[in-house]
Amino acid sequence: MQAELLDIRNHMTQYAPFDELPDELLDRIVASIEVVYFRAGTQIVELGQQALWLHYIRSGAVEIFRRSGELYSRVGEGEIFGQFGLLMHKKVRFPVKAIEDCLIYKIPAEVFQYLWEQDESFADFVEIEDRSRLRSAVSRREKSNELMTAKVTRLISREPISAPTTVRLQEAARIMTENGVSALLLMDETGDRPRLKGIITDRDLRTRAVTHALASETPISEIMTEGLITISARSFIFEAMLTMLHNNVHHLPVIDGDEVRGVVALSDIVKYESQSSLFLVSHIYQQKDVKGLKKVSQDVRDSFVRMVNEDANSHMIGSAMAGIGRSFSQKLLELGEEKLGPPPVPYCFMALGSMARDEQLVVTDQDNAMILDDSFIPEEHDDYFLALAKFVSDGLAECGYTYCTGDIMATNPRWRQPLSVWKGYFTEWIDSPNAQTLLNSNIFFDLDGIHGQTDLAEQLKTLITEKASNSQRFLTLLARNALNRTPPLGFFRTFVLEEDGKHQKTFNLKRRGTAPLSDLIRVHALACGARSQNSFERLKDIAKTKLLVDDDAGNLRDALEFISIVRIRHQALAIEEGRDPDNNVRPEDLSPFERSHLKDAFQVVSNAQKFLRFRYNAGTSRNV
Incomplete structure (x- = not known):
């Protein structure tokens, strides 16, 4: 040629x-x-x-x-x-x-x-057009991963084994032994038809019965777990995996309407989930001290790379990494309470930001806070909670979760307050927003109670949902704030790169990609009263309200997925090559496929920001 x-x-x-x-x-x-x-x-x-x-x-x-x-x-x-x-x-x-x-x-x-x-x-x-090509690229990846396409019912290999809640301890153990199961469903049979009431597992028998030498005739209802975490029979295997990670449960009843189809165990998921994130979480809870946790934390990056190499999507990876980070925090809180004694008043430890949204990756710092019961008396109780917060924060730093440079941590007394004070914070931020409180809103409006009296966090979520959706001025200013970070796409659909500094000739996929997306999605979610925290889940809630026209919610989902997965692959490659992962990408390091579809995704973000400005009357003025 x-x-x-x-x-x-x-x-x-x-x-x-x-x-x-x-x-x-x-x-x-x-x-x-x-x-x-x-x-x-x-x-x-x-x-x-x-x-x-x-x-x-x-x-x-x-x-x-x-x-x-x-x-x-x-x-x-x-x-x-x-x-x-x-x-x-x-x-x-x-x-x-x-x-x-x-x-x-x-x-x-x-x-x-x-x-x-x-x-x-x-x-x-x-x-197909640009956005459809983006959707095709995203769906092709999802279809190649069996975790994404297989229903959770595929893991059910037998009929559920159950017993009435009136059964005695010894009889429950006999039923489990004869049927070779590690979990027994307990049914309330007092109504017209049996209703799932609780569950008992091998571990429960050991820790709640044998350890305390309970009599064989003890009613099983005294030690069973109620308020069960369940999953729909229509859900996918990856959703079951994320549910287990988020809630630290090893047995998950599968529900079809009012009927119990079966129980999915941790071992069932592991057959499909070769990335070992569930094993890693289980290993975290087995540690006895911070030294052990630090040793386990060395496996986090390996788990991340395995998930990437097996084509898990960004929602799975972000949720798995957030579940791992949440587990480190929970175990440190348990160790802290063992060291310091029981808390003097009830409290809730909150995760904030990406961990709360289930969108955490390997390049992350700490964002957390404490809600204390309103019976809290600073002079009597705060020494304990400061010591606990410091124990957890220092432990997280040992495990690779760096201290927050903005001091958004429970060690800061401003973020370690009674529920009434927190309600005052959020009320002020929504009713009287200013530049600083709008920045706080970008962090604190993504919150998740992960330890202690988590209903305290739920009360804050309810307050946010009710007040934010009814405050047009707050939504306008929050939308304006969300427009400060724009995608790195120039007039001629070329990438806009950093001009100087250590990251020159690159663009930041978090600051210029996923962050603008999560910011604008948060505004829409608050406007329509959604309680979800995860950006993908928020988009589902937003779509139900018709706040976004046509298929804009789907376009945003595809853009978020594609930008996220390019960012994730960039970090995984750095780890494999022995470099420190970051969010800064050089266009020449991307494949033509990635460059082309990133432009499509950034165009979706740009269009969504234009709509945000129009929808909330968020002009260019910076006067708040």
């Missing part, structure tokens, strides 16, 4: 959809190409003229317009245009104008038609 043609071929194979074409088709394309140069300002194709070519941009950028004259899109190097006219009646549907000097490869209509007929991936690519 001539050097000129080889250069054309090498350039095109860097970009979708040409990067996946077989050699025979690539050679056919290259042999047919006509190379044309257009100066900036030149009309390349006119509305209604005969569609004869597929255009590939070697260099430069163009604007594509709708029939009405409205700007439709801007595309640049490695991207195509003209496919819709070729697919629809051979007429140009979208006129195109050069906005930079452009070198264009023109592929004849008959070659385009041949490619469309011969290659399914090429046909899929040209038939």
Whole structure:
């Protein structure tokens, strides 16, 4: 092949959809190409003229317009245009104008038609728009992972074994032994039909019965676990895994309406979940001191890399990593209480930010706080809670969770307060917002009670839900604040890079990607009264209210997933290569596939921010 043609071929194979074409088709394309140069300002194709070519941009950028004259899109190097006219009646549907000097490869209509007929991936690519391509890229990854597509009922291999709540201890143990099960469902049979009331496990028998030498005739209802965590039979295996991680349970009853279909055990999940995050959580709870926890923490990054390499999605990875971080905090709180004695008044330890949203990765610091019961007397009780907070914070630092540079930790007395004070905080932040309280809202409005009297945290969630949705001024200012971080996409759909400093020639996938998304999703969630914390779950709640038009919630979900997974892969690669992971990415380190779809995802974020500004009347003024 001539050097000129080889250069054309090498350039095109860097970009979708040409990067996946077989050699025979690539050679056919290259042999047919006509190379044309257009100066900036030149009309390349006119509305209604005969569609004869597929255009590939070697260099430069163009604007594509709708029939009405409205700007439709801007595309640049490695991207195509003209496919819709070729697919629809051979007429140009979208006129195109050069906005930079452009070198264009023109592929004849008959070659385009041949490619469309011969290659399914090429046909899929040209038939769908940018956002649909983004959705296709996301769904293809999900479909390749059995955890994402298999229902939890696949793990049920037998009928549930149950007994009435009136059964005695020895009889319950006999039923479990004869049936070879590690958990027994306990049913309330006083109504018209049996109703699931509780569960007893092998571990419960050891720790609650044998250890305390309970009599064999003790009613099982005295030691059973009530208030069960269950999962729907319609749920997927990955949802069962995340539920176990989040709640630290090893047995999960599967419910279909009022019927109990069976019980999924930790061992059942492990057969599918080879990344070992559940094993790691179990190992955390077995440790006796901070030294042991520090040793276990060395496995966290390995678990993260395994999940990435087995194509877990970002929701799974973020939830698993948050579950691991939550488990370290919970175990440290248990160890702290053993060391300091029982707390003088009830309290709740809260996780904030990414851990509360189940979106934590390996590059993370501590964000936590304490809610104390209103019987708290500082002079009598605060020495205990300060010591406990310091024990936990220092322990987390030992385990790789660095101290928060903004001092958003329970060691700060401002974030270690009675419930009434916390209610006052949130009321003031919503009713009288200012620059500082809006920054606080971005952290504290993502909260999760992870230890102690967690109902205290639920009371704060209720307060936030009720007040925020009814405060238009607060939502306007919060929306304006959410517009401060924009995606790194320039006018010509090029990446906007850091110009100086240690991260020059890079863009930050957290600060310029996932953070703007979580910020704008939070605003919509607060506006519609959603109680969810996770961004994906919030999008589900938002979609139900019709606050977002058409399929915008789905577009945001796909954008969040794709940006997150590129960020996750970037961190995993750094770990595998022995480097410290971070969030700063150089465009040349991304594959053409990632670069192309990141541009699509960033465009979704940019459009969503425009809607946010319109929906909440969030102008450009910074006067709050």
